[in-house]
Amino acid sequence: MNHMPYLPILHADEHLIVVDKPAGLLVHRTSLDAHEDLNALDALRAQLGEDGPPHLAPAHRLDKGTSGLLVFTTRATAARELGQAFDQGQVQKRYVALVRGWPEEHIEHDQPLARDPELPSTGQVQLPARTTFQRLGRVEWPFQVGSGHTSSRYALVEARPETGRRHQIRRHLKQLSHPIVGDATHGKGPHNRAVAAWLGGVQRLWLHAAELHLPHPAGGQLHLVCPPGPAWQQLLEQDGWLEKPAL
Structure with missing residues (x-):
């Protein structure tokens, strides 16, 4: 029997509850992962118990593999206002990621993306998308992936998405x-496996939601920070x- 995980609560008021979501946990039940019962919404409901808010709902999406800041609303009005804020680009987001190779120090990337990442891009509507990247550090590890090099290069980057397309x-x-290490869908399997082995068997998507600036439903701005967890410290x-x- 699977046990509901405990979610560290980073902020709570009468409008919002913000948690640190672990990697590998769905935000809510979805037909895209129908065999997975555990999810952050049910876990938080169980954690808060009978005295918890009756209208608890996630305000935005995080991929199952992504760790870090996840915002829940506790009122319908807050859900509506925050949903509009995310849709209209009023929320500033900062992520950290471990990627393959050594990217340029600063990149502004605005190539459009197909609406549904689960389907072939050809024939789909292409939506505007913009992300800025800042390289934070480079590493070279003494293991070989493929042929031609006896070592492998990776980098830690900061990502700031200015639009909210899926994935x-x-x-x-x-x-x-420069795909993210541990990304089974958009990454490279040999690198994912090699890094996991190098880190002693740690298998995860190396993407973490570290910071949010958002308009609070009661007025003003809310600044949220969630430092990466122990796995990231092991990485460094x-x-x-x-x-x-x-x-």
Whole structure:
């Protein structure tokens, strides 16, 4: 029997509850992953118990593999207002990711994306999408993936999506030939497996929602920060970093 995970609560008021979602947990039940029972919405409801808010709902999406800041609303009015804020680009988001290769120090990428990442892009409506990337640190590890090189290069990057397309950061990094490590859909399996083995069997999508600036339903701005967890610290403790970023 699966047990509901405990979600650290980072902020709570009469309009919002913000948690640190672990990697590998769905936000809510979905037909796209019909065999998965565990999800953050049910876990938080169980955690809050009978005295919890009756109108608890996620205000935005995080991929199952992504860890970090997840905002729930506790009132219908808050859900409507925050939903509009996310849709209209009024929420500033910052992520960190481990990617294959050494990207340029700063990248502004605005290649359109097909609406549905689960289907072939050909024939789909292409939607505007823009993400800025900042390289935070580079590392070279002494294992070989494929032929031609006896070591493998990776980088830690900061991603700031200015639009909210599904899998936007993951798809934009794939377009740039710097896919996120651990991305089974848009990444490279040999690199995913090699890094997992190098880190002692840690298998996850290396993408973390670290910071949000959003308009609070009661007025003013709310600034939320969620430092990456122990797995990221283990990542930085490995030898081979040319520039070791502070998380």
